[in-house]
Amino acid sequence: MTKDVIALTDRMPDAWSVLAGLLAGGPDLHLRSAAEGAVIQLCDAQDRPLVSIEAPLLLHVPAEARRLLGVTQTGAGPTWWTEARASTAVPGAERLAGVFAARLATLLGGTVWPPDAPGADDPAHPVDTSGITAVPAPAAAQPAVDVLTDKVAVVLQDRPVIGMTGWLSDALRATLTSDRALQIVTPRHCRLSLPTSTALTGPPTRWVVQDPDCGYYDGLTGAVLRWRDGAFHAAKDTDGQSPVASAFTDVTRTTERQLLLRFRTVHRPDADLVLGGALETAWQALTGELPTGWGTAEPANLPWSRRHLTDLAYERAPRPTWTVAVGSADRPALATLRVSRTPDGVEEDITLAVGFRDGEKPPVPAIANLTAELTARHNLRTLLAQLREARADLTVPPHFQRPPIPFGFALGPTEAAEAGTDIAAHPALPTTTPVRLGTTARPGYYYPLGDGESAEGWTALETLLRHLRGTEPGGHDPAGGAGSSRMS
Template sequence: MDDVTLAHPLVDAVGPGFVVHETDAAVVECSSERTGLLLEARRAGVVAVLLTPGSSRLTAAMSVMLRRTASTWVVREGDRYRAAGSDVVADDVATAMLAPQTVTRSAAIGPGAVPWVEALVSVHHPASEAATLGRTAELLLAGLADVCPEAWGTVEPATLAWSVAEVTAFARRRAPRPTRLVAVAPTTGGVASVQLRIERSATGVTEETRLVLPRPAPSDGLPTDDDIPTVLADLAQRQRVLLGTAWRTSGHPDATVSAHQLPLPVPLGAVVGAAAVRDLGIDPRTLPTGARAVGPARVPSLVLDPTPDDVRSGVVLSRGADAEARWRRLAQLGDALGPRAVEMLGFGDRR
């Protein structure tokens, strides 16, 4: 493929099928300019390569935007290049992009990183004047960290004072076009990152909330990993949850990720909403251990709890043993609910 030309001020180099945006920023945010570059590159059918030093970190929103646009993150180490999160070293950016990636993943937390809780929840809202947007983020943050979003915006950094009414009004003005927003919430020892995706559906509005919550140290009175299913159950009883998952990962306290390690996510809980329970033909009366019905008996949702039996009994497992046991319990739940449920919740994609 010949070199491509993309008229964008952030393009620093071009190659066969790709363009390069280079930055030395210590923290790479999902700014309006970078978002525009990634979207233009995708529309042009070329790959956008973000080239940074190995010491740079990406915000959670920027990391998601790279994945969503099939873009690539490459780190520069002296005169060498490698794909972020990979041990594969290449002589140039193109080789780094195309080389097979052998990613070392474990449940361990890398240097300088702290535990995270990541949650992804989709909620259905009827197409009515009473529908409000942003409440899922508020409920998740209140349940997990006893905080509320502080600021929001369309790009990073978020600068507008948080307001459910303003978020709702902004999305209404953009309808029927989809809306993507970011928000932040200061927490004890860190900053939580929230991303919202709002779009029309056949029967109303779907709001997807993606939360990254750094938890540098256990805090008295706040939920632990074992309490996450209870937080999800409370959410399912307050809102029309379609699907939701929660995972333990790791990153930096400011909700950024580095290129040095891609940790293995560990399942903490999930919600299968009432509509999915109906579509999957799940009989709540025959639920396996680790799954329970919540909400109205006629149209229940399911909460999946992968907490190992040993942990329930008070046994303290090593991080690696805990991760293995949680994945094993999740596999058992998946076998009981069927392959469509596993595919719907995206469990297999996280390993």
């Protein structure tokens, strides 16, 4: 098991300050590097890791420390985020990580999270490491992985918000390449960021929540879990049913809302292409401002830049590029963007979430104009707009959340032509008149589905999709199935 300790410093951790921190265990511990030099590990005499330390991250986005850790930064400039993971299975390792982080904060100015980390209050005295030994790490384990079986990689986390950190994204990639599932285990007070919850695609990949009443349950479905045959599985009662944890269903209704947009654009791969324009357009329409930061993991550490985003995607092509974008503290907004090369061109798959506090009205009517602009300027292919009753801070708690309700769907001109222009122009929705997008000669359509508060939005969406696919009772597929898989 591991424990995270983070040093948030005003100045860059240079070689000497890092060395002073590493000497928290005295001169008898060994050093080695991992993850192609991005991680330094303090090891025992048998070269087994006690503490793993990630390369410092320059955090240009001040709100990220507060969003993920609940820490308000006091410095006027950027902050350096240096993260250490200690094995709690090894007596003294957690104190070793705490002293390391506290030494950095003392030398460079800053704070330690969590503030009560063992050793953080006494960084001057090194930890007595005599007799400390670590359990052997499996050869396939990443620094973030706490338990590795032939079925799953288990990561233990205890933070206010479990973000898709560099540690966690590395562990997720490792599970995919080794045909394993990722299972994240947390206490009940933790929440997931939207990127992390999106990555947990269903069993056997799970969010495992510790609970004093039932032991463990799935934080996204509520199913009571048991460790069996090298993984967490849903428990079964005497009738063969999976019980649901009472903590999952103990929910208080909220008046806060999240507006969710999932849309796809495709661009010609020419030399002048600059990505991120569709995301900027949607972000500004819904929040009145632009993203403040972006990155390939959480925390998002870089100032928002479409040019730098494009450069990264170009360097990684033809491999896809996944990034996260964040907004200001005044208007909670977060997006994930996946750039990939397809036979049609350069595709951007975007999920944008915007939070609205009690008393704030989500701009549902504005989506029609937004889809028109995305079609005219960014070659929109499809868009789904939804509203959900959920936390305005965009985090996911380990209890039941009402599913999002669709209130709008759009087809760009290319998708409308694939479905059949006449079919797309005349949906089988008696109370809905589609809004034409694009030109008369090459139209697309936006279909209002309701106000986002009534579950009838799901019925309207299902009816619309059946119509567009030509699968209505007694109907036929006018497009011969072309493009139908993209209308889901």
